[in-house]
Amino acid sequence: MDKIFNPKSIAVIGVSKSKDKVGRVIFENLKKTFKGKLYCINPHEKSISGKKCYTSVLNVKEKIDMAVIAIPALKVIDVVKECNKKGIKSVVIITAGFSEIGKNNLELELKDYLDKNNMIAVGPNCLGILDNYSNVDTLFAYPDKLKRPKKGNLSFISQSGAAGCAILDMLSNNNTGISKFVSYGNAVNVDESDYLKYLSKDKNTKVICVYLEAVEDGKKFMKISRKVSKKKPIVLLKGGKFKESEEATLSHTGSMAGSSEVYSAAFKQSGIIEVNSIREMFDTAKLLEKKKKPKGNKIQIITNGGGYGIITTDNVLKNNLKLSNIRNKEKIKKKLLPIAVVKNPIDLTGSANDEHYKIAIENSLKDKDVDILVVILLPQLPSISKNIVNIFSNMNKLTKKPFVVIMTGGESNKIYKEKLEEKDIPVYDFPNDAINSIKNLIKYNQ
C-alpha cells in the first residue's frame, strides 16, 4: 500500500494530447507537484507536454513503483497485465465502466487477475488519491477549479469521488489541512478497511473521516475499525440510509447498502463516531484533531452577546450535556462587575473588552467544575481588539481542557477565525456546529 501513497516513480497510462482529458489532467498535476520520476504512457504520440511518451510501461527501463490508469474500461486488464510484467504491483484505476454500470464480469476478471498476481488497485471508477506529504495527486481536476487543501492532519476516505472532490474544495476554502484523501470507487481488491488500517499507521493522520455507502465485508470492517478507533478517531457519514436511497446506491457503486440500523449498531460497536451531515463530519474532526480529552461533560459558556449565549445554552441542554456551575463566581464577579452577568453563560455584554475576556476565561479554566470551555466572540463590537487572538491562544496553550470558539460574521470575522485556527483553537460559525462537535468529542472519549 505504501507504493500507492509514497512511490518514488509513477507512470500515467493514457495521457492524452487534449488538455481536458482525464489522463492528461492527472499528468499535468503530477508534473507540477510530484518530486519523484514521472513517465508518460501513450502509444500514439512521441511527446506530450514536453515529456517523452512511451508506448507501454514495458518500454521504460527504470523501475516504476506505481501506475495511474486512465484508459477505456475494456483495455484496462491488458494494461494491468503489462504493469505486472514490469513489476508494478500497485495501480490506481481511474477508469469507470465496471460493476457500477452492470459490467460485473469485467470487474470480477480484473479482481481475479489482481488477486492472483499479488497486485493491489485503488478503484476502478474513482478519483484516486491526494497525499499532501508525498505530493501524489491523481485528482482529474485542475487546481483553478478544485483547489487542494493545505497540509494537515485529517485524512478522508470517500466511496464517492465527486462528493470527495467538492468537499476537498470546501476544505481548502476553510483553511482545513489534510494528510491523505482517497476516493476508492468500486474497491475491486482494496477496500475501506484496508485504507483504515493503513491510515491508522500514518504518522501524519490524527483523525480519519469516512464517507461510505456500503461495506462488502462487514466482519473485516468491524474487526479493523474496532482496533483503529482505539488509536485514532474515525468520524463517519453513511449514505443510503433508506430503502429508496439504497436503490440509488446500487447504481452508484454497484454494491448494496443494507439496513441503516444494522450499520449504525455496527459503527457504534466498532467505536466509530457516526455523524449526520458533511458539515458535522469536518466540524467534529477538527475538534478531535486537538487531542484534548474532556474529563466530563460540563460546559462553561462565556459570551459578549447575550442572545448567542442563550442559543448556545439551548444547544447544550438539547444534547444532554451539562452546564458547569463554577465555584469561584464571587472572585469573577469582583473583577467583572458591573459590566458582566456572572452565571452560566458568563455574559460579558457588548461592552466587553479583551481584558474582560481574559479574566473570565482564566477563572473558568481554573475551576474544577468546568470540563470544556465555549467562548463566544462577536468581534464586530467596537471594544474588541485584534490582540484577543493572542489572549485566547495563550489560555488555550496553558490548559488541557477543550477550548472552542463560536464566531459568526463576514470578512473581518474570517481573519480572526484563520488566526485562531492557526493557533490550534477550533472555531465554529454557529452554536449548534460547536455543540454537536463537543457532543461527538465526549462520545469518543467515553
Added chain:
Amino acid sequence: MDKIFNPKSIAVIGVSKSKDKVGRVIFENLKKTFKGKLYCINPHEKSISGKKCYTSVLNVKEKIDMAVIAIPALKVIDVVKECNKKGIKSVVIITAGFSEIGKNNLELELKDYLDKNNMIAVGPNCLGILDNYSNVDTLFAYPDKLKRPKKGNLSFISQSGAAGCAILDMLSNNNTGISKFVSYGNAVNVDESDYLKYLSKDKNTKVICVYLEAVEDGKKFMKISRKVSKKKPIVLLKGGKFKESEEATLSHTGSMAGSSEVYSAAFKQSGIIEVNSIREMFDTAKLLEKKKKPKGNKIQIITNGGGYGIITTDNVLKNNLKLSNIRNKEKIKKKLLPIAVVKNPIDLTGSANDEHYKIAIENSLKDKDVDILVVILLPQLPSISKNIVNIFSNMNKLTKKPFVVIMTGGESNKIYKEKLEEKDIPVYDFPNDAINSIKNLIKYNQ
C-alpha cells in the same frame, strides 16, 4: 412608526468627541448614508466632525422627525421630555442600564412618560435599526468591523443586539439582501408584534425573520402574527428553550422566557415557521423569498455526483418528503444514456456537461409528478462550463416550481453561487440545508 424607519430629519443626542463612543459612531455612519437632515446634539462642544453642535433639540429651529439617544441611562428621561417638547414623537434609545440590570422602576417611568405623551421608542438597550431603503442606520459599529448587507427583501427583527449584529455581518458576506433590521432590546413601548405589523405593510419586505427570547403580550403577538403570516412568511428562532437558558434570558433582556412547548404551539397556531438554528432561519427565508408555491411534496433530484444524490435522498426521506416518480423516464433515457442513471436521483455522473443538465432539468420540470426540483451541481468537474448558470436561470424563469441548487466547494464555487443567486435561484452549501428549507417551504404553504 414610519417616522422611525423613514424620517426626513434625525437628531443624534449624545455625539461624543471620541471616535469610538456609541453616539459618535452612529453619527458618523448616518453622516455617510442618510440623505435627510442630520443634527448633532452635545451640550459641551461647539462642533464635532465638521458639524455644528446643538446643546439640546430645543435649540434646533427646523422640524425634527426622529431622535437617536445615546447618553447615560439616568439622563434619558429628561432628554425624552425635551424631544416631546420639540414635537419629536419617535425615538431610538440605544442606552443600556434599564430592566436588564434590574432597574425596573427607571424603565417603568420611561414607559409611562412615552405612553402618556403618545410617543414611541425603539429600545432601550438595543442597536436600533438599519433600513436599506431609507438609509437610516443606528448600528454602533463602523462598516469595516460590521459590513452592512446589500438592499434586498428580507427583514429581520432581533431581540438580541449582538446576535443581530453578527448575523448582519454574515449576511453581507453571503451576499444576502436585507430590507430592514430592528434590534429592539427591552421593547419599552413598541414590541415584536408592532414591528411585525409594520413590516407586513412594507413593500420591500417579502419575508420576516425573527429572533426572540420572550414575548410579554402573548395574545397580541398571536393575533397579529396570525394575520401577518397569511400575507408574508414569518421565520422564527426562539432562544431560551430550557429552564436553565430561561435564567440567562432573564438577565439578558429583563423578561421571562416561559415554557418552550407553549411557545412552539402558539407559533404553529399563528402560522409561524419555527426553526432550530440561525442557519436554518436564513436558508429558509431565501427560499420563501422566491414566492414559488409547490403543489405537493414530491422532489426530483438531479446530480453529477452519485454520493451527493444519495445524501440528498437520505435527507428527503428523513424529513418525510417524497421522491417523485417521473413519468417520462424513457424519453430522458433516450437522450441521456449511456452516461446517466435515470431514476430518482437522476445521476448524470461525473461526465455530465451543461447540455445533459439542460435535458434532465427540462424534462423533470415538464413532468407532472415533480413538485420541486433539487439540482446538485459540483462544478469542480471538468465538463461543466460557466454557461450552466444561464441554463439554470432560463429554466427557473420558465417554471413555477421551486428550483433549488446544492453546491459544495471553495472559491470558484462562490462565483457560481453568487451568479445563480443573482438570478433568483437559492443555492445551498449542503444537502441538509436545502432539504430543511424545502420542508419549511412546504409547511408554510400547507
